[in-house]
Amino acid sequence: MAGQKERSTRRRASPSKGDQRELAILDAAERQLTEDGLERMTVETIATAAGITRGALYFYFASKNDVLAALVGRTATSVAEGVDRAKTQAPEDPREALREAVTQTARMWTEHGAVMKVAVELAPVVPEIEASWQAAVSATADATRGLLVKAGVPGDDSPLGAAALSAALVSMTERHFYAAAKRRGALDDAAETLTHVWLAVLPR
Incomplete structure (x- = not known):
């Protein structure tokens, strides 16, 4: 049981795939802000820059x-x-x-x-x-x-x-x-x- 608890703690301490995807979206959004400006940014362009679909982005962010x-x-x-x-x-x-x-x-x-x-x-x-x-x-x-x-x-x-x-x-x-x-x-x-x-x- 102790070993299982330790492994579980280690797993939680590492970024999950969801956390990594969210960070990737934010990184892509910041690059787009810097290079293209706010006016040209949409949910679609953020998703494209992050390499995901628009629907996938909505899993992490509502707008x-x-x-x-x-x-x-x-x-x-x-x-x-x-x-x-x-x-x-x-x-x-x-x-x-x-x-x-x-x-x-x-x-x-x-x-x-x-x-x-x-x-x-x-x-x-x-x-x-x-x-x-x-x-x-x-x-x-x-x-x-x-x-x-x-x-x-x-x-x-x-x-x-x-x-x-x-x-x-x-x-x-x-x-x-x-x-x-x-x-x-x-x-x-x-x-x-x-x-x-x-x-x-x-x-x-």
């Missing part, structure tokens, strides 16, 4: 927006994890952690800009995308709030407290990177500007 929501969710999770990673890699230096958090976010905009732009543009009108994106925004704000407190910003709920400043700065960071992503080669400059703004709110 094009469902695919986009999952894609945004995957990317948004990576953004939040990158910020959290920056927090743990420089535990004694909140300023350095904030610099790295902005750098990690800029890297995500460089590597997954098409998905990030869809998240910003469609979140106000597609509830599934809004939920995925806002979960990442909240997780990022929580992580950076802790860094602000560690750097000496008051941890209270005042307009100049860490929670309010973190929420405002995360929102500003999202919009500034979104605007920069539309201009070739502008993300590095945006990251430098945003890093300066984040550090400027810290007590000296």
